[in-house]
Amino acid sequence: MIEALVLSLLAGLAMVVGGLVAALEHIRPDWLEREFRHTVIAFGGGALLAAVALVMVPDGVRNLSVAGTSVAFLTGAGFFLLADWMVARRGGSAAQLMAMLLDFVPEAIALGAAFALASPAGPLLAFLIGLQNLPEGFNAYREMTARGSLTRGRVLASFALLSLLGPAAAWLGIVALADRPVLLARLMMFCGGGILYLTFQDIAPQAKLQHHWGPALGAVVGFLLGLVGQMLLVGKGGV
Numbered sequence: 001m002i003e004a005l006v007l008s009l010l011a012g013l014a015m016v017v018g019g020l021v022a023a024l025e026h027i028r029p030d031w032l033e034r035e036f037r038h039t040v041i042a043f044g045g046g047a048l049l050a051a052v053a054l055v056m057v058p059d060g061v062r063n064l065s066v067a068g069t070s071v072a073f074l075t076g077a078g079f080f081l082l083a084d085w086m087v088a089r090r091g092g093s094a095a096q097l098m099a100m101l102l103d104f105v106p107e108a109i110a111l112g113a114a115f116a117l118a119s120p121a122g123p124l125l126a127f128l129i130g131l132q133n134l135p136e137g138f139n140a141y142r143e144m145t146a147r148g149s150l151t152r153g154r155v156l157a158s159f160a161l162l163s164l165l166g167p168a169a170a171w172l173g174i175v176a177l178a179d180r181p182v183l184l185a186r187l188m189m190f191c192g193g194g195i196l197y198l199t200f201q202d203i204a205p206q207a208k209l210q211h212h213w214g215p216a217l218g219a220v221v222g223f224l225l226g227l228v229g230q231m232l233l234v235g236k237g238g239v
Helices: 002-024 031-062 067-088 093-117 119-147 154-165 167-175 182-207 214-234
Strands: none
Touching: 002 093, 002 119, 002 154, 002 167, 031 067, 031 093, 031 119, 031 182, 031 214, 067 093, 067 182, 093 119, 093 154, 093 167, 093 182, 119 154, 154 167, 167 182
16 A cells, blocks of 8 residues: 555656656757657657556456446546546636646546555556656646636646645545556556547647657657566567
8 A cells, every 4th residue: 555655646746747747948049949848748648548558448348348448438438528628618727727637637546546455457547547646747837827817836836736645545545446446447548548548639630740759759658667667577578
């Protein structure tokens, strides 16, 4: 339990690190700064795809039928679609924080349950959550400070408070899902469907730049880091 709580907290604090990078990052000329930001966003998209492809889907389909997999996956996509619509309609800093919350909390619950089941995917999932939270914190900081509704210090403080929900959600996963592998599998597929929707609805369109190739490479690197983590986890470190 201690390992799950610590790793979920560190994964959440990656949002704060991403915000700090955004606060300190001032690249010139302007075109390079713009490409860097889009590359960071695309990197997060690659990490999200790695989480879906390497952890959530493999763990989910192991304990579900074809029908159960399909229902959970589509339900997750539909839920995140509705949440995305509500967030876009509401707007403002609270909506941005709510979007990050909807992404982080279900994953932290799944992380806690994975550790409770002694799944080897637990550390990898924590690593991937941290990878995706870095660019999420970076992008959210830029958007929230640009609106001027919150000071820079308050934005970073809100990220820090949000990261504290990680251990709470992981504890819930340990308590509620440790002896329920089918329910955990449904949660994994639910998160996978929702993340895949968000990746192509929000992240991929923001990442694209005309006549620039950095963002696409950023997505490749993000996915590759997830793949390397998975290979190291299962001991496939040969040539």
